[in-house]
Amino acid sequence: MSFPTPGKPVRGSKSGNHLMALFDLLGRSWSMGIIWRLHEGPCTFRALQERCESISPSTLNKRLKELVQAAMIKRTLEGYALTKKGEEIFQLLHPLEDWARNWAKDF
Amino acid sequence: MSFPTPGKPVRGSKSGNHLMALFDLLGRSWSMGIIWRLHEGPCTFRALQERCESISPSTLNKRLKELVQAAMIKRTLEGYALTKKGEEIFQLLHPLEDWARNWAKDF
DNA sequence: ACTTTTTGCTACTTTTTTTGTAGCAATGCT
DNA sequence: AGCATTGCTACAAAAAAAGTAGCAAAAAGT
Numbered sequence: 723m724s725f726p727t728p729g730k731p732v733r734g735s736k737s738g739n740h741l742m743a744l745f746d747l748l749g750r751s752w753s754m755g756i757i758w759r760l761h762e763g764p765c766t767f768r769a770l771q772e773r774c775e776s777i778s779p780s781t782l783n784k785r786l787k788e789l790v791q792a793a794m795i796k797r798t799l800e801g802y803a804l805t806k807k808g809e810e811i812f813q814l815l816h817p818l819e820d821w822a823r824n825w826a827k828d829f
Numbered sequence: 830m831s832f833p834t835p836g837k838p839v840r841g842s843k844s845g846n847h848l849m850a851l852f853d854l855l856g857r858s859w860s861m862g863i864i865w866r867l868h869e870g871p872c873t874f875r876a877l878q879e880r881c882e883s884i885s886p887s888t889l890n891k892r893l894k895e896l897v898q899a900a901m902i903k904r905t906l907e908g909y910a911l912t913k914k915g916e917e918i919f920q921l922l923h924p925l926e927d928w929a930r931n932w933a934k935d936f
Numbered sequence: 937a938c939t940t941t942t943t944g945c946t947a948c949t950t951t952t953t954t955t956g957t958a959g960c961a962a963t964g965c966t
Numbered sequence: 967a968g969c970a971t972t973g974c975t976a977c978a979a980a981a982a983a984a985g986t987a988g989c990a991a992a993a994a995g996t
Contacts, residue, residue, distance in 0.1 A: 728933035734862040736882060740933035741926050745861045751954065754852045755841040767973050775843060778955050783974065793935060807932060814928060817921050819848050825914060826835035826847035828900060858953095858983065874944050885984050890945065 725788035747792055752777055752785050754815060757794065757804065761812045764803035832895035854899055859884055859892050861922060864901065864911065868919045871910035 726732040726746035733749070734742035748754055752774065759773040771782055786802060789795040794808035804812060833839040833853035835846075840856070842849035855861055859881065866880040878889055893909060896902040901915035911919060 728929070728936050733858060734882060734884075740929040741865070742862065744925060744929040744932065745865070749856050749858060749861055751840060751856060754856055755849065758848070758852070766971095768971080774841060776841070776955095778957085779974065780956085780976090781954060784954090793932075810928065814924050818851060821917065821921060822835070822847040822851040825851065825900075829835050873942090875942075883984090885986085886945065887947090887985085888983055891983090 723784065723787050723791075725791045747788065748811075750785065750788070752781060753789065756782070756785055756789065757808060757812055758815065760795065760802060760804050760808070764798055764800040766801040770802060830891065830894050830898075832898045854895065855918075857892065857895070859888060860896065863889070863892055863896065864915060864919055865922065867902065867909060867911050867915070871905055871907040873908040877909060 726743045727738065728740040728743040729738040730743075732738055732743045732746040734745060755774055755777075756770070759770065762773065765773070767779075767782070767786075771777055771779060774782070786795060789808070790797070793805055794811055795802055796805045796808075797803075833850045835850040837845045837850075839845055839850045839853040841852060862881060862884075863877070866877065869880065872880070874886075874889070874893075878884055878886060881889070893902060896915070897904070900912055901918055902909055903912045904910075
């Protein structure tokens, strides 16, 4: 199993532009949700599945493998956890929360 | 055609948590890429298709309709363009570019 | 006014992703 | 030993995305 690798063709860039590779990775179902939920703390596969409310084990497994390969998630004695890079991505996504709150008002 | 609406069930939240709705929307293929490319300036459907390098018209059309409904994109005399909200989202995504550059070094 | 080009799609089929459900092997607890 | 929990895998079904062709409307050119 592979993940959208910078330097290889990805969605949005035949030459594998790094940003497009990142968009391809984060733009898969549940990617951002998993990172978000994992930030609450390391946890087991099954617990993570529950945090996500409705993810199937097959999808969770696939996404986890990709994110591990992409160095955003690692396995620890306490289960799956964000790496330093994963934590950084979380911090970059963080501002979306407030923005989304505001955005939601219009619906 | 509908988009992940805050307040209604979305991927990651049965109650439609606004952030999960946003993740659902942005986490569809090409969503972030389209926003990114549109920031270069308003343009026509066909031109946007070329900016995206490899998007199919059916997917582009679907994504555009969703993003228009989500108030991130509007139609103008010059073609499709980011709205104020779309521009804000772009600004929030912007830091990902530098991060991705760095991340890419490890592959 | 009429031809040509460009534009914004739609229609349709194929391929890929995601979902949903069942369940099994490994580990740990009692 | 027996039972519960964990981390998955297998498989089928549904949904999303890709790929290709082409048409109707508008714009541009002559």
